Amino acid sequence: MIEMQDLRKDFTVRVKAGRLRREKRTVSAVDGVSLAIEQGEMVGYIGPNGAGKSTTLKMLTGVLSPSSGDVRVCGLEPVRQRTRLALQIGVVFGQRSQLWWDLPLGESFRLLRHVYRVPRDDHERRLVRCRELLGLDEFLHTPVRQLSLGQRMRGELTAALLHGPRVLFLDEPTIGLDVVSKQAVRSFLAELGRGGDVTLVLTTHDLADIERLCRRLVVIDHGRVVHDGTIDELHARYGSRRRLVVDLDTPLPAGFTLPGATLTGTEADGHRVTFTLDGIAAGAAVAGLVGAAAVRDLSVVEPDIEDVVAKLYTAPR
Amino acid sequence: MSGTDARVLTISPGTRSRTSITTFCALLWSGFRRYATYRQATAAGAFTNIVFGFLRCYVLLAVAAGAPGGRPGGYDPEQLATYVWVGQGLLVVVGIWGWTDLSDRIRSGDVAADLLRPVPPVTAYLAADLGRGLYGMLTRFVPPVVAGLLFFPFKTPDRWQTIPLFAVSVALAVIGSFGCRYLINATAYWLHDARGPLVFWTLASGVLAGLYFPLRLLPDWLAVTLWVGTPLPGLLQTPLDVLVERDGPAIQVGLVALQAVWAVVMVKAAAVVQKRAERKLVVQGG
Amino acid sequence: MAEPDKTAELRNPYLALLGGKLRSMASYRTSFAVELLTNAGGTVIDVATVFVLFQAAARIGEFTLAEALMMTGLTSAGFVLADMTVGNIDDLKRYVRTGTLDAVLVRPLGVLPQLVCMDLPVRKLLRLIVGIGVLVVAVGMNDIDWTPARVLLLVISPLTAAVFFGAIFVISASLAFWWVESGEVGSAFTYGGRDFASYPITVYGGWFRAVFAYTLGFAFVAYQPALAILDRPDPLGLPAWAGYMSPLVAPAAATVAWLVWRAGVRHYRSTGS
Numbered sequence: 001m002i003e004m005q006d007l008r009k010d011f012t013v014r015v016k017a018g019r020l021r022r023e024k025r026t027v028s029a030v031d032g033v034s035l036a037i038e039q040g041e042m043v044g045y046i047g048p049n050g051a052g053k054s055t056t057l058k059m060l061t062g063v064l065s066p067s068s069g070d071v072r073v074c075g076l077e078p079v080r081q082r083t084r085l086a087l088q089i090g091v092v093f094g095q096r097s098q099l100w101w102d103l104p105l106g107e108s109f110r111l112l113r114h115v116y117r118v119p120r121d122d123h124e125r126r127l128v129r130c131r132e133l134l135g136l137d138e139f140l141h142t143p144v145r146q147l148s149l150g151q152r153m154r155g156e157l158t159a160a161l162l163h164g165p166r167v168l169f170l171d172e173p174t175i176g177l178d179v180v181s182k183q184a185v186r187s188f189l190a191e192l193g194r195g196g197d198v199t200l201v202l203t204t205h206d207l208a209d210i211e212r213l214c215r216r217l218v219v220i221d222h223g224r225v226v227h228d229g230t231i232d233e234l235h236a237r238y239g240s241r242r243r244l245v246v247d248l249d250t251p252l253p254a255g256f257t258l259p260g261a262t263l264t265g266t267e268a269d270g271h272r273v274t275f276t277l278d279g280i281a282a283g284a285a286v287a288g289l290v291g292a293a294a295v296r297d298l299s300v301v302e303p304d305i306e307d308v309v310a311k312l313y314t315a316p317r
Numbered sequence: 318m319s320g321t322d323a324r325v326l327t328i329s330p331g332t333r334s335r336t337s338i339t340t341f342c343a344l345l346w347s348g349f350r351r352y353a354t355y356r357q358a359t360a361a362g363a364f365t366n367i368v369f370g371f372l373r374c375y376v377l378l379a380v381a382a383g384a385p386g387g388r389p390g391g392y393d394p395e396q397l398a399t400y401v402w403v404g405q406g407l408l409v410v411v412g413i414w415g416w417t418d419l420s421d422r423i424r425s426g427d428v429a430a431d432l433l434r435p436v437p438p439v440t441a442y443l444a445a446d447l448g449r450g451l452y453g454m455l456t457r458f459v460p461p462v463v464a465g466l467l468f469f470p471f472k473t474p475d476r477w478q479t480i481p482l483f484a485v486s487v488a489l490a491v492i493g494s495f496g497c498r499y500l501i502n503a504t505a506y507w508l509h510d511a512r513g514p515l516v517f518w519t520l521a522s523g524v525l526a527g528l529y530f531p532l533r534l535l536p537d538w539l540a541v542t543l544w545v546g547t548p549l550p551g552l553l554q555t556p557l558d559v560l561v562e563r564d565g566p567a568i569q570v571g572l573v574a575l576q577a578v579w580a581v582v583m584v585k586a587a588a589v590v591q592k593r594a595e596r597k598l599v600v601q602g603g
Numbered sequence: 604m605a606e607p608d609k610t611a612e613l614r615n616p617y618l619a620l621l622g623g624k625l626r627s628m629a630s631y632r633t634s635f636a637v638e639l640l641t642n643a644g645g646t647v648i649d650v651a652t653v654f655v656l657f658q659a660a661a662r663i664g665e666f667t668l669a670e671a672l673m674m675t676g677l678t679s680a681g682f683v684l685a686d687m688t689v690g691n692i693d694d695l696k697r698y699v700r701t702g703t704l705d706a707v708l709v710r711p712l713g714v715l716p717q718l719v720c721m722d723l724p725v726r727k728l729l730r731l732i733v734g735i736g737v738l739v740v741a742v743g744m745n746d747i748d749w750t751p752a753r754v755l756l757l758v759i760s761p762l763t764a765a766v767f768f769g770a771i772f773v774i775s776a777s778l779a780f781w782w783v784e785s786g787e788v789g790s791a792f793t794y795g796g797r798d799f800a801s802y803p804i805t806v807y808g809g810w811f812r813a814v815f816a817y818t819l820g821f822a823f824v825a826y827q828p829a830l831a832i833l834d835r836p837d838p839l840g841l842p843a844w845a846g847y848m849s850p851l852v853a854p855a856a857a858t859v860a861w862l863v864w865r866a867g868v869r870h871y872r873s874t875g876s
Contacts, residue, residue, distance in 0.1 A: 011874065063708045065872040079872060086711035096706040102627035114619030115710060120612065361786030368791035371811050372798050376656065376663070379806035383660030390659060513637030520641050524648050534659050 001167060001199045002037040002060065007069035009055050009223075029055040031223030032069070039166070040196040042189075044214035045203045046309065052223040053203040057171055060201070061091050074166055087116060090160030090168045097152070098159045099144045105155045106140040109162060116163035123162055130158040133188045150181025157185065161192075168192070170202035174209055186212050207309065219309065235303045238311060243301040244275045244285055249294035258288050340436060341444045348448025362409060363460035370405040370461045374398055374469060377530065390533030395472040396561040400531060402465025404557050407487065410453040411494045411552050412446070413522045419502035420511035432595060439588045443495055450491040472561050479562055479569075486556035486573050489580045494552045496583025497522070503587065506594040527554030533563070544575065548583050551576035616712055620720035628725070635726060643729035646679055649801065650737050664805035665838055669744035671803055673833060676738030677825035678800040681764020683727060683734045689769045691722035693789065696779040704871065714868055715773070735761075745833055753832050756847060760828040763853035764800075767824055770853070770860035771796055777860075780867030792819070800824040805838050820856060823849035 009030040014022040030052040037043055047053050058064040059071055062078035062085055071078055074088045091098075099108040113123045131137055134154040139147055147155065153173060160168060173189070174182045190213055192198055204210060210217055210231070217234060219227040227234055235241075244261065251270025257263075260280025266273050277285055282300050289295055352359075377397045380389050387393065392400065408414075419442065422428040431438045465471065474480060501518045505511035523529060526549045532540050544550045555576045559569050614622070628635055653675050657668040664671075698704045698718065707717050738761065747753065775789030782788075796819070799807070804816045804826045816822035823845075830837050831846025 058705065061709050063705045063872065065869070067873075082708065083711045083713075086709055089709070091709040093702065093705055093709075096702040098706055098710075100623050100627060103623060107623070107626065111619050111623045114614045115616045115712060117613050117616065117711075355784075357782075357784035358786040361784065361788045365787040365791040365795070368795045369798070371807075372795060375807045375811065376802055379664045379802075380656050380660045383662045383664075385660075513641075516638055516641045517644075520644050520648065524652070529648070529652050530655055534655050 001039045001041075001074060002035070002201070003070070003072045004033050004035045004056075004060075005070040007033045007056070007059065007071055008067045009052070009059060009064065010067045028223045030059070030066075033220070033223070033225055035218065035225065035228065037199060037201065039199055040193075041216060042193045042200040042214045043202070043216045043218055044210035045201055045218050045220065046205075046207070046210065047203075047220035051220045053220060054171055056220070057093075057169055057201070057203060061089060061169055062086070087163060088166050090163070090165035092153075092156045092160045092168075092170045092173055097144070097156065099152070099155055101145045102143055104141045104143055105136065105147065108144065108155070108159060112159055112162055118163050122164060126162050126164060127158070130161060130188075133191060134158060134184055148178070148181075150177045150184075153177060153181060153185060154188075157188065165198070167199045167201070170200070170204075172204055173202060174204065174206050182206075189213055234308055238308050241276045241278060242282065242303060244277060244282060244289075245272065245299050245301055246275070246289060246295055247272050247297040249296050252293050256292055258285060261285050341440070344436070344441055344444030345448040345451070348445030349452045350448070351445070352449050352452040359456050363457055366405045366408060366457070366461045367464045370402050370465055371468075373405075373529070374401040374465065377401055378469075390531050391563060392531060392533070392561065393472075395470050396563065397531075398465060398469035399472045399561045400557050402461050402469070402471070403560055404528060404553055405461035405465075406458040407490070407553060407556060408528065409457040410450050410487065411490045411526075412449060412453065412498070413494055413526060413528075413552060414519055416446075416498045417502065417511070417515065418442070419499060420505035420515070423502070423505040424510065429598070432598070437588070437591070439499065439584065439591050442499065443492070443584065446495045447488075447491060450488075454487075474560065474562055476562065476566060478566065479559060482569060482573060483556055483560045486559045486576060489573065489576045490552050490556050493548050493576065493580035493583050496580065496587050497548060497552070499587040500583065500590060503590045503594060506590075506597065522549060522552065525549040526552040527557065531557075544572075548579035551579045617716055617720050620712075620717065624720065624722060625725070638726040639729055642727050643733050646683065646730045646733040646737075649679065649798075650675060650733070653801070664803040666803040666805070669741065670829070670833055670835070672737060672741035673745060673829040674803060674825040675801045676734070676741040677760050677764055677829060678797055679734035680731070680738050680761040681824060682768050682797045683731045684761065684765035685768035685772060687724050687727045687731060688765070689719050689772050690724065690727075690793075692718055692772055692776040693793070694718075694722075695776040696783060696785060699779050699783050699871070715864060747832060748834055752847065753834075756828055756850075757832055759850055760825070760832075763850040764824045766853035767820065767856045768793070768796070770856035771819075773860040774863050777863045777867040780871045796821050796824075800826065820852045823852040 007030055008028060010026050010028050012024050013027055015025050029050075033052075033056060045053055045056070055064065059066050060073055060078060062082040065079040073085060076085045076088070078085050098112070099105065100111065103111075109123075109127060112118075113120075131140070134157065136154060136158060139151050139155075142151075144152060144155065157170075157173070170189075174185055177185065186209060189200065189202075193200055193213065200213075202209065202213070215230055217227065217229065217231055218225060219234070227237065229237075243264070248271050252273060258275055258280075261275040261277050264274050264276045275285060286295075286298060289298075374397070377389075377400075378394055381387050381392070381394045381397055389397075419428070422431065428438075431441065434441065497518070501514050502511055504514045508514070525532075525543060525547065532543060532550055532554050535543075555572050558564065558572065562569070564572070650672075653671060654668070656663060657671070661667070692715070695704075695718065698707070704714075704718075707714055710717060742757070771792055775792045778785045778789055796815070799815045800821045804812055804822050807815070816826070822841075827837070827841065827846040827849045829846075831843055831849075834843075836843070837845070
């Protein structure tokens, strides 16, 4: 559905060099990205600010032309076949609205039907579904400029889907949203993904989006792909481990060790300890512990993706 | 210059009624600094001023060539060239057009924050506007004047007092223009959207301040009515007439005095309107 | 089209865009009324200025008021037509800065027509009436020796002037693709060009006239056609047929505008905002 072959985008920037002189310098925003995304996949595209996420998305949607490399979306060349591609894709660019600011939300949808030339019954069917799943009815007749950010984003999502796109690109769909809207957007996208006909690519800062929605995660940093795989693979690769947090009646005896796990934290005068599990099953670790100390309570903490990604970004390159 | 930062400096609390010189200068400096960040827009604007300078200057010189005695409205060609080019330079200094800070803040509700400051809004905005004018004087005034000097003979003042009088007149023009703009912007307190009044102002101010042609080309009764009855000639025509020495010394001083009266009236009116608006905000909650 | 009957009821997408704009405007009724009036007022003031100047001098640049009004009328009719249709492209700077252009690029329609359809300047309608009114008055004030060629030139000139100004609007706006902070530079050529063409070009001197009149082509908007209609020899020496050839400047300018626009979009795509 989407193919990128050694995709590059260079920008020339002027950098201050001395008081008046400015030097031209070339910066690679996207530096040789190759990816293939199949129909029905849901891919999370993450990376720190300025890593090249938005630039990639712009090249995929035909807004920017690549400096070199190949891109194909739905078998089309985005820049050259822009208008044909536009009919096949839906785009939600955070702050760049597809809606008519002064018109009621519903009116924008009606206009988009003519812009995208959607037959009436198809339009109605899709709109009804979005209205239900995104709860649009309460503000369908409100001018867009009076909508809250969350309401507007739900409107943008609908606007991007009314022509039945095969690929949906979302640039930071949940940024700045209130909790309720975030939930609504996420469960809507999850529902959309379940159907399997829409391919979804989203950039985000909120890793909860990824955990909820995307099986596949592409991490980009400095214009290069540094990880492409499932979240579990990311954990395996970057050594994130499950942790066992144990509350004890009496502190552990000095010099206590648990085979296959490392003691990584002691709190409350030794009444709470944390073990990081290196390849040992949680059950075996618990068994080992119960023999050695009076366990009051325990819990297994799943690895935190935020930590992994933070580690990834700050790791020396 | 839309969507720009319209904040004025926050001053540590003091007495509300009196604004110290230091505070005023700090506010003025903030206005200066704010406009100093739009360097490219400054260059672009200067270019446009110069093109319009050529257009207006050539047309007026052609009028002089065709006018009986070669002195339309009592100006000789050198005075006309000076009038046009210095006028192009002053256009942005006086800032007739494009100031929507106040109405933008009223519409967005940010104006409430202005009321919390220890400096009365009119004073704060005036100080910032003088800073803006000062920056304009250093940047936007010079390019058209230099361009004009390169291609047209200018009138050089014969009397020493012309220069200080011109300086005073320019300052009064900025203050008077500020008062007018504040009043136009303040209509947003009641209309919610000052766009209509602003468009109307843009239209009327250009022609009635003497930008398109010197008002002396109008019939006398009309010119006098405009001078006495409106603050508009004081925004551009008066300083320009002073500089090109269109009239004798006594009349020039008289014109500047009239300009001063109008400047004071407009700023006072702005203060009164602001007070009313504040009362309305407090009573009706916006 | 596999199912032509299903899409037959759809409106032209550009008309739909214009319709949307029209309904947006309805939510600002009072401002709209004020803008309608003040817009017309702008043209009235421009024309009044011509009258005021001719009050001071019977002839300006060797032309009488009646003759000059012919040029003013042709210019303002053409300019307002252009301003009403593509003048909105002036906002390109803002569209580039705010990213609206990206939103436009992901729609299945042409970029320029979409931007043009983002505004429907009905508020400029009165101005068009004023502009055409001036032209009618000018025709009445002059004693014209009508021939079929002159009638045709009179009818066609405002239209070609509109195409020409439209091209200038597009070229000036395209500047924003390379220089987002270009501010008012564009208006030096759009509004400046209008002011230039509103007067007999004999008033301008030296290189300034050479640049605006012949290099940029503003002489052929109103001055040369007016001379041909009035049957007046050109004090600047161009032959009478130059007036009849003037309409050809419009397609040339439109071609240049199209090339510049295309290059601009391409540049935008290679640099982003």
